[in-house]
Each structure stands twice: as C-alpha cells, then as structure tokens.
C-alpha cells in the first residue's frame with residue numbers, strides 16, 4: 563500500500579515533538595487517539611524511545627498506519643487498535659499518557675465529552691493528556707481562517723471547533739488543564755494532568 567501522507571503532519575511534527583519531549587519525559591506508555599496517517603506516531607516513537615507508543619483509529623485508517631509502521635520498524639511502536647470514541651471503550655492496554663491531535667474539531671460534542679471523561683477516568687495519578695489542534699477560547703476564534711474552517715467543518719457534517727472552557731467542564735475535574743501552549747498556524751497544545 564502507498565503510505566498516506568499529510569503535509570500538515572510534516573509541518574507540525576517537529577514543534578509538537580519539542581513540547582512532548584517535556585510533557586512526556588517521565589511517562590512510559592502513550593495511547594494515541596485518532597492516529598490518522600500514522601506519521602505523528604512514527605516521528606514521536608522514533609524520537610521518544612523511552613515511550614511505548616500505541617496507535618489507534620477507526621478501522622478504515624489501519625492499513626495506512628500499518629504501512630508507516632512497517633517501514634519504520636520501531637520496537638516501541640504498536641499497531642493500531644480499533645477505537646472510535648462513542649462506540650468503543652478505551653482499549654485495555656496499560657498507558658500513563660494520552661496524545662490526540664486534530665480530533666476534537668472532527669468529533670461531535672458528545673464524543674469529545676466522552677473522550678475527556680474516559681481519559682480522566684483511565685489515566686493514573688500524574689497521567690498526562692496532550693491534546694493538539696484548533697480550539698476557541700471564551701468563544702473566540704483566533705483567526706478569520708479558523709472561523710471559516712469551523713463553518714466548513716459544520717457544512718461537511720462534522721463536529722466543529724470546541725471551546726477550551728467546555729473541554730474543562732467535560733473533563734469533570736478529573737483532569738486539570740496545566741498549560742495552553744500556542745503552536746504554529748493558530749493551533750494550541752493543551753496539557754492536561756490527572757491530579
């Protein structure tokens with residue numbers, strides 16, 4: 563199979579890695595939700611070799627992820643688990659960190675609510691959830707292009723942007739939002755910690 567390719571992943575993988583290097587420095591196993599092409603997983607597992615990196619996504623993305631994994635041949639990178647939030651529970655594998663990029667604006671509100679709650683329930687104390695993507699803050703879009711993208715998502719029947727304060731409500735005090743890190747292209751990296 564030809565490996566799927568995302569130019570956005572190529573552009574953002576290095577700035578995200580710089581932050582994950584800090585955030586996951588004392589973690590041992592990461593569950594990635596919505597691995598997409600698998601590019602992030604390969605890059606992060608290669609550079610964060612102290613981590614076991616578990617990929618997951620809807621089944622239709624598994625062949626592509628497996629193509630990236632087969633080429634990378636990394637001992638610390640694991641094949642995709644079928645995971646659709648709203649349909650499946652988080653997989654029964656040990657993890658003390660979660661990573662998810664560009665999923666909250668694709669998912670519907672009830673799916674994101676469930677994702678936040680499930681992660682909060684499953685992470686052990688001091689567990690870390692790194693959540694990357696575009697979000698609104700206090701209902702405000704950070705750019706005109708983000709507002710246009712939100713409406714484009716809605717017109718395609720997708721969930722649209724979520725507000726950070728809404729994510730905090732859904733996290734239901736199980737997760738504390740420790741940092742909001744500005745990233746290139748008007749994205750943010752949210753660092754959540756289980757108390």
Ligand SMILES: C[S@@+](CC[C@H](N)C(=O)[O-])C[C@H]1O[C@@H](n2cnc3c(N)ncnc32)[C@H](O)[C@@H]1O
Nearest residue numbers: 596597598619620645646647663664665668673
């Ligand atoms: C925009 S892509 C982002 C992929 C990759 N993380 C990235 O940054 O390029 C959104 C991903 O979320 C996944 N996804 C959509 N709905 C989901 C759900 N309910 N549960 C888990 N993953 C979902 C899609 O299959 C897709 O891989």
